[in-house]
Amino acid sequence: MYQIKTFNAIAQAGLDHFKPNYALNQTDNADALLIRSVDLHPYHFPQALKAIVRCGAGFNNIPLDVATANGTAVFNTPGSNANAVKELVIAMLITASRNLFSAAKYAAANNGADISTRTEREKTQFNGTELAGKTLAVIGVGHVGARVAHAAGDLGMHVVGYDPYLSANDAWHIPTTTVRAATLEDAIAHADYVSVHVPKNTETTHMINAELIAKMPQGVVILNFARGGIVDNHAVCEALDAGRVKRYMTDFGDPEILDRRDVLVTPHIGGSTEQAEANGAVQGAETIMNFLETGNVVHSVNLPTLEVPFMSQYRLTIMHQNIPNMVGQIATLLAKNDINIESMSNAARDNVAYSIIDTNNLQAQADLLHQLRQINAVYRVRLLTRQAS
Ligand SMILES: NC(=O)c1ccc[n+]([C@@H]2O[C@H](COP(=O)([O-])OP(=O)(O)OC[C@H]3O[C@@H](n4cnc5c(N)ncnc54)[C@H](O)[C@@H]3O)[C@@H](O)[C@H]2O)c1
Numbered sequence: 001m002y003q004i005k006t007f008n009a010i011a012q013a014g015l016d017h018f019k020p021n022y023a024l025n026q027t028d029n030a031d032a033l034l035i036r037s038v039d040l041h042p043y044h045f046p047q048a049l050k051a052i053v054r055c056g057a058g059f060n061n062i063p064l065d066v067a068t069a070n071g072t073a074v075f076n077t078p079g080s081n082a083n084a085v086k087e088l089v090i091a092m093l094i095t096a097s098r099n100l101f102s103a104a105k106y107a108a109a110n111n112g113a114d115i116s117t118r119t120e121r122e123k124t125q126f127n128g129t130e131l132a133g134k135t136l137a138v139i140g141v142g143h144v145g146a147r148v149a150h151a152a153g154d155l156g157m158h159v160v161g162y163d164p165y166l167s168a169n170d171a172w173h174i175p176t177t178t179v180r181a182a183t184l185e186d187a188i189a190h191a192d193y194v195s196v197h198v199p200k201n202t203e204t205t206h207m208i209n210a211e212l213i214a215k216m217p218q219g220v221v222i223l224n225f226a227r228g229g230i231v232d233n234h235a236v237c238e239a240l241d242a243g244r245v246k247r248y249m250t251d252f253g254d255p256e257i258l259d260r261r262d263v264l265v266t267p268h269i270g271g272s273t274e275q276a277e278a279n280g281a282v283q284g285a286e287t288i289m290n291f292l293e294t295g296n297v298v299h300s301v302n303l304p305t306l307e308v309p310f311m312s313q314y315r316l317t318i319m320h321q322n323i324p325n326m327v328g329q330i331a332t333l334l335a336k337n338d339i340n341i342e343s344m345s346n347a348a349r350d351n352v353a354y355s356i357i358d359t360n361n362l363q364a365q366a367d368l369l370h371q372l373r374q375i376n377a378v379y380r381v382r383l384l385t386r387q388a389s
């Protein structure tokens with residue numbers, strides 16, 4: 001029986017997706033965690049913890065170095081909530097361009113006998129602009145960014161995309177009408193709207209800062225539905241005060257931006273739709289079961305992708321440092337133990353590597369596992385037995 005612990009509200013569809021040999025029992029000794037936005041930086045990683053799946057895209061709430069040192073594979077569920085974020089971003093583009101928030105507040109406060117006369121006289125203060133013909137810079141054209149580019153294009157906007165790390169696979173999903181910018185500065189130079197869709201990391205923290213804002217056209221609207229901290233709030237407030245930035249729309253509140261008439265903050269609801277939560281939870285449950293039962297790695301954010309059909313009776317999976325002679329030491333140890341290797345695969349990602357070794361004869365299992373774990377720079381060794389299909 002595998003033990004699963006959850007944090008945050010995980011959609012029932014995902015919990016129901018687990019097979020009967022999975023216990024959702026909140027034990028501290030879980031084999032895997034299924035989480036959303038909980039901050040795992042202060043979390044003590046138990047030795048038993050083999051996997052963490054983040055239902056959603058962003059994984060900056062998980063200390064990857066601590067997880068790796070503990071031999072814990074970390075996964076996300078890419079794309080599961082991208083449509084939900086796209087719809088919110090489009091709603092925010094329209095909210096900004098048509099002054100919807102202040103107009104609705106005005107209408108709610110505007111009561112009394114002469115309501116229609118006053119409305120007709122005063123409504124000009126909410127005159128907006130149309131999105132068609134305006135330019136949108138999309139920074140980060142992955143799952144969310146590509147969808148935003150499509151939808152904005154459908155609304156008649158000119159879209160400029162910037163993404164120096166775009167995977168070949170993701171590039172297929174970008175509309176052909178999206179203009180590719182070579183630099184961040186080029187992307188924002190003529191933008192009426194700038195929307196960020198990058199992961200939060202050391203490179204992207206404050207990527208929208210005072211220097212970059214100074215290069216944006218006067219009256220630009222900035223949207224951040226990616227992560228707090230990607231946009232420098234102080235720089236935005238100064239630019240709003242100076243009239244350089246017209247509005248800031250974001251999913252991430254902070255004291256300095258709350259209570260401003262020119263900032264609209266939503267409470268991190270980009271992925272909060274029935275469909276997105278179900279998608280993420282089901283994809284997350286699949287990811288956990290696949291990894292725990294087969295050792296195959298798909299959509300990990302700290303391990304390389306490695307998928308090998310599980311054809312032999314036994315499988316050893318070994319997570320280790322990406323340094324010379326690891327595979328050699330492992331193979332030598334198996335040979336010394338008279339283990340015949342049916343297949344062996346190894347893949348690396350930065351300083352972490354992962355090996356899958358399939359065999360039909362595995363004698364003296366406990367001692368062999370102990371010996372493998374004694375190899376310096378090995379993080380975790382698992383022995384799996386092929387399930388009857
Ligand atoms: N508000 C929400 O609830 C919500 C929901 C989903 C995602 N998000 C956030 O949005 C981010 C993007 O989500 P996604 O599903 O599109 O992820 P994704 O991984 O599919 O796309 C991110 C893209 O950003 C690009 N990128 C990375 N660094 C960059 C840089 N320095 N400059 C330009 N591009 C860069 C990557 O190459 C990738 O194509 C997530 O990391 C997450 O933080 C927020």
Ligand SMILES: O=C(O)CC[C@@H](O)C(=O)O
Binds near residue numbers: 037055268271
């Ligand atoms: O779980 C959530 O509601 C937020 C998800 C979102 O921030 C993500 O990165 O996918």
